Amino acid sequence: MKKKLVSGVLAFTTVALLTQPVNVLANDIGGMESQKKKIQEQRSSVENSLGQKNSEMEHLETESQNVATSLAQVSKQIKATNKKLEEEQIKIIIEQKKAKQLKSEIADLKDEIKQRKGVLDKRARAIQTNGNGQGYLNVLLQAEDFSDFIGRANIVKQIVNADQEIMKKQKEDQALLKEKQDASLKKLTELNQLATQIAVTKNNLVSQKAEQDDLLLALATKKDKTNKEKAILETERANLSAEEQKVAANLTAAYAEEQRKKEEAAKKRLAEAKRQQALAAAEARAKTVARKAETTTRGNSVAKSEATAPVESAASSASSASAPSSSGSMFIKPAAGILTSGFSERTNPVTGQYESHKGQDISTGGTVPVSAAASGTVVFAGYGAPGSGYGGYGYVVEIDHGNGYQTLYAHMRAGSLNVVAGQRVMQGQNIGIMGSTGQSTGQHLHFEIHQNGVPINPAPYL
Numbered sequence: 348m349k350k351k352l353v354s355g356v357l358a359f360t361t362v363a364l365l366t367q368p369v370n371v372l373a374n375d376i377g378g379m380e381s382q383k384k385k386i387q388e389q390r391s392s393v394e395n396s397l398g399q400k401n402s403e404m405e406h407l408e409t410e411s412q413n414v415a416t417s418l419a420q421v422s423k424q425i426k427a428t429n430k431k432l433e434e435e436q437i438k439i440i441i442e443q444k445k446a447k448q449l450k451s452e453i454a455d456l457k458d459e460i461k462q463r464k465g466v467l468d469k470r471a472r473a474i475q476t477n478g479n480g481q482g483y484l485n486v487l488l489q490a491e492d493f494s495d496f497i498g499r500a501n502i503v504k505q506i507v508n509a510d511q512e513i514m515k516k517q518k519e520d521q522a523l524l525k526e527k528q529d530a531s532l533k534k535l536t537e538l539n540q541l542a543t544q545i546a547v548t549k550n551n552l553v554s555q556k557a558e559q560d561d562l563l564l565a566l567a568t569k570k571d572k573t574n575k576e577k578a579i580l581e582t583e584r585a586n587l588s589a590e591e592q593k594v595a596a597n598l599t600a601a602y603a604e605e606q607r608k609k610e611e612a613a614k615k616r617l618a619e620a621k622r623q624q625a626l627a628a629a630e631a632r633a634k635t636v637a638r639k640a641e642t643t644t645r646g647n648s649v650a651k652s653e654a655t656a657p658v659e660s661a662a663s664s665a666s667s668a669s670a671p672s673s674s675g676s677m678f679i680k681p682a683a684g685i686l687t688s689g690f691s692e693r694t695n696p697v698t699g700q701y702e703s704h705k706g707q708d709i710s711t712g713g714t715v716p717v718s719a720a721a722s723g724t725v726v727f728a729g730y731g732a733p734g735s736g737y738g739g740y741g742y743v744v745e746i747d748h749g750n751g752y753q754t755l756y757a758h759m760r761a762g763s764l765n766v767v768a769g770q771r772v773m774q775g776q777n778i779g780i781m782g783s784t785g786q787s788t789g790q791h792l793h794f795e796i797h798q799n800g801v802p803i804n805p806a807p808y809l
Contacts, residue, residue, distance in 0.1 A: 375601060376598065376601045376602065376605060379594055379597055379598050379601060380598065382594055383591060383594045383595065383598065386587055386590055386591045386594060387591065389587055390584060390587040390588065390591065393580050393583050393584045393587060394584060396580050397577065397580045397581065397584065400573055400576055400577045400580065401577070403569075403573050404570065404573050404574070404577070407566055407569055407570045407573065408570075410566055411563065411566045411567070411570070414559050414562050414563050414566065415563065417559055418556065418559045418560070418563065421552055421555050421556045421559065422556065424552050425549065425552045425553060425556065428545060428548055428549045428552060429549065431545055432542065432545045432546065432549060435538060435541055435542045435545060436542060438538055439535070439538045439539065439542060442531075442534050442535055442538055443535070445531070446531045446535060449527055449528075449531050452527070453524055453527065453528065456520055456523070456524050457524070459520060460517060460520055460521060460524070463513050463516065463517050463520075464517065466513060543767075543770070546767050547764070547765055547766065547767055550728055550729060550764060550767045550768075551762050551763070551764050553729065554728075554729040554730035554742060554761075554764065555730070555761055555762060557729065557730040557732045558730040558732075558741075558742075558761065558784070560732075561730075561732050561733065677721055677748075677752075677808065678720040678721050678754070678796065678805070678808045678809055679718070679720055679721070679774060679775060679809070680709075680720070680809050681709070681717055681718050681719070681720045681754075681756060681792060681794050682709050682711075682715055682716065682717045682718065682781055682792045682794075683709075683711055683715055684709040684710050684711030684715065684781070684791070684792070685709070685710060685711065686707055686708070686709060687708045687709070687710040687791060688704055688707065688708035689704070689707055689708075689804075689806065690704060690705065690706060690707060690802075690803075690804040690805065690806065691703075691704055692704070696788045697786045697787070697788060698786075705795055705802035706755070706757075706793055706794050706795035706796070706802065706805060707793075707794050707795075707805050707806070708791045708792070708793055708794075709781075709791060709792045709794060710789070710790065710791035710792075711781070711790075712790065714780055714781075715780065715781035715790075715792075716777050716779075716780060716781075717744075717756055717759060717777070717778055717779045717780060717781055717792055718774075718775050718776060718777055718778065719746055719754075719772045719773065719774055719775065719776050719778055720746075720754045720774070720794070720796075720809075721746075721748045721752075721754065721774045722748065722771075722772065722773045722774045723746040723747050723748035723749065723753075723754075723771075723772060724746065724747050724769065724770070724771055724772075725744060725745070725746055725766045725767065725768050725769060725770045725771075725772060725778075726745040726746060726747050726753065726768060727743065727744065727745045727768055728743075728744045728745075728764050728766050728767050728768055728770075728778075729742070729743070729764070729768075730742055730743075730761075730784075731743045731757070731785060737757075739785050739786040740755075740757035740758065740785050740786075740793070741757060741758045741759065741761075741782065741783075741784025741785025741786075741787060742757075742758070742759040742760065742761055742763070742764060742779065742782065742784045742785070743755065743756065743757045743758075743759065743785075744756045744759070744764065744766060744778050744779060746772060746778075751798055751799040752796065752797065752798055753796075753797040753800070754794070754795065754796055754797070755793075755794070755795040755797070756778065756779065756792060756793075756794060757785065757792070757793035757794075757795075758781075758782055758783055758784050758785050758787045758791060758792065758793050759779040759780060759781065759782045759784065759792070760779065760780040760781065760782030760783075760784065761782065761784055763779045763780035763782065764778065764779045765777055765778055765779060766778045766779075796808055
């Protein structure tokens, strides 16, 4: 009986040992499948990010091309404006030379007028001395005969005609003098005004070019950053793909090994079953032989009793072997609108930093003119590029009013500036249009008053 119990335990242990490697391998395969799924999810996320970066690059490329095209157009306009300005300056020089020549002609004409005036003055004094024309009459009356009278009359007539011609020429030259002076002044004024307008146009174009140069540089920086991020993502994708291929190869090998071990275990189980069957048959034959021997020597009753006990024991052993296991003032308001932010500490709406707001924000919609708060000289008019001292202000104008006061007008509309540096402006004169350029979240005018270069609260001065 003890031998049979040991045989049953050995059979169970053998089956358990044969199935254990397969279960361990199945656990490894499950882990690799989970790892593969995780890698695929990571790779999918990386590919989505790469798709977004590619879209960003396409957008940046398109925007860069648009800015480059616009920049080329502005550069072309600047070149044409420079040529036009040079032409007008040449015209001004020519007109100045004409004015200089005219000045000489005017001086000669003045001399002629002065000389004729002297002659006329002498005539007038002579007439006054001789009694309002009595001198001419006396000349006629002193004629000795009719022929002498006719001769004297012709002489008097010539003198009178000469005087009249002098008077007429005098009036014509005086009128011509005034006409030439007025024409020269008008021409020079028109040319200077046109040159100023062209200079303003050029200044606006140069400011636009500076803005677009700044934008192009920012786009190039973004493109460089995006390309670097793409390179990192592509490297990560390549690494994940390589790791996925490695895991897939390991899985293929594991599945093959699992199948091999299953087949090997099945073969061993079959061999073990055959061995157990052979063992059981041998034991049965041994029991039969023993039972016959005992029957012969002891008798039927004793043999029956002894034969039953081994059968029950064997049945018990077999049963146990097969049992399964469980286990307000000098300044005026520079633009119409409402005050949306004053001279105070506040959170910058663009940067999010808590800082000092050095002026007033005046806001309203539509096309809103911006005027000089007081008379003065323009210090700067253009686009506030980084490093210029006006960075973040967009299109900005600064005016010096003397006595230590300056005013600043920021975020104006691109291309709207009507003044240039060095130009004298009057209080209320239009200098641009309210906009939202530079660091701005909406259309408004940022207005500052400086005293000796230090920003002060504009409220008491308006």
